[in-house]
Amino acid sequence: MSDWQTEGYLTVDDLKEKGNIPPEERLRKAPVAITECIQEIPCNPCKAACPFDAILMETITAPPKVDFDKCTGCTMCMRVCPGLTIFMVYLRKKGGEEVGEITIPYELLPVPEKMSVVEAINRRGEIVGEAVITRVFPPEKNSGTALITMEVPAELLMEVRSIGRVIRGPEGVSR
């Protein structure tokens, strides 16, 4: 494991080691939930919210484990997660290529507009590329937490976990 307890972020290798990254076939099939929650904290709303019993947790302090076969990507768990640490990931076919589709929980203003292009940010807060916002589940429908779906290059699927400034508005206008 990396120095996550001093750095405040996990690496993809850490998540692999914990078994929290779904297999490639599953990533290509449909959106799936990944939990970046590995500490023994007293918390279980994700498990309680899952309509498909796809989140396993033996005691309230055990870190959640997603059963990737049962998970339908319905987002119910990420809507309530107080740690804002559940993300939906999907390797989607687009034309002949593959793109990364990521949904993140987001609680800052402004909420980006659909089809705008924003800075794609990794777990350390660094800009790693651009993301196109493809869907916005508005905060007022989820007691303040928006769900933002974005498209990034496939290789950034496991890197991008936040968004920064708007680069271009929905009409392609630079900001």
Added chain:
Amino acid sequence: MSENDIGTSRIDRHPILEFHRRKELTIYYHGRPILAYEGETVASALYAAGVRTFSYSPGLDRPRGLFCAIGKCASCVMNIDGISNVRSCITPVRNGMIVEEQKGAGTFPETTVGDYETASPELEADMVIIGGGPAGLSAALEAADLGMSVLLLDENHQLGGQLIKQTHRFFGSKEHDAGVRGVTIAKSMIEKVEASDKVSVLLGTTAFGYYPGGVIAAVKENKQLVKITGKRVLLATGAAENSLAFENNDLPGVYGAGAAQTLMNVYGVKPGDEVLMVGSGNVGVIVSYQLMQAGVRIKAIVEAMPKIGAYFVHAAKIRRFGVPIYVGHSIKRAFGNGKVEGATIVKLDDKWQPVPGTEFDVKCDVICLSVGLHPSYELMAQAGCAIKFIPELSGHVAVHNRNLETTVPGIYVAGDSSGVEEASIAMMEGKVAAISAAFSLGKPVGEKRKEADQMLEHTQKQLESLRDGPFGARGRNGKRKSFELYEQLTGARV
């Protein structure tokens, strides 16, 4: 908008909260009219208008700003309508109020006795609860449900304690509102308490003395003495934020993290533009995130320990916005002319000593300290409860048993005042205290008693499960020490 509102730091748009500002009022600060809104405090109105100094220290005459913003530290005392030593942070504004900075210890009021309500009303209830935070609210609801008449007292002018400023979704078990925001939980409990005909609420009333036989002396709105007698008394007074020793730690702009949270989340006033957070525990990291939501920039978080104290997921939330966390670092000094303009940070070695030559400056206008809280145990001590220092409970507490009764029969404690933990625990403890108090009065009877027995058992089990795991160890061990001490001191087995 009045002229004085220029440069205001009132928050208009917020991702979670809506600030419905009520009627506009005017208060006079050294003769200068200041816009205020009904329902806010003198301190929040002044802060929004740019005032940072509230008093001057006795002797050295150093400027003092807010520190706790919840009535616990006296850093904000002012002369209000001719009376010295009034805590401006919990005093609601009134139209035409005259407010002045206080120098030193203040003066005895010149106002004649005629301005005061001399007759002191006497009130009674089966259960008197001091403190309307989550512990007190949950106890009040449970006690009422078990057939007790309840009197709930809070020195603040609104109920909810620390819960009314917690905009984040709560951890814990789904059964206890985990995933729901603290502010939403508070609202629902407050509405239930207000709707209950068994609970009377007395706000703006500070309990300051306990006398044998369940008699509480309190003062209402700084001018009326109230005598309250309870067959059972619950002291749910919460906790106060710790300070930290460093050069200029009293400079206006150095606040408890909770004070910044109160300003922005309760009153919709931005504490500053650029913040340095000292301490990376849950409070420090959560308040940092909430400051970002209010549009404030977090320059850095410093943490003396070699690793981050908060739940990892809370830390990850702010790291992905690029906020640096310096572990193994501390604040060396604050600097600025009359108010904070920056801070010097220094690296610590493995013996906690500053490493010379590693200092660097951070420019900021606010320094938030989140270096722990300590239980407010003063009333318990004065009432004669056995008080012990239990480090795992974050300070001095009244020794209590599993049913939350102290060594003085009939006096109970619950929530942060009995050991600093968290809100779900505070609510459950309030419930346990209320049920134990009801049982000791022979209430309820029949079928209802059986239900209450089960509820007590169930709540005790849940408390244990929440104190499970590495993060619960402190509370678990601290409470065990308290229960053992109770046995030793009273010879009782529980």
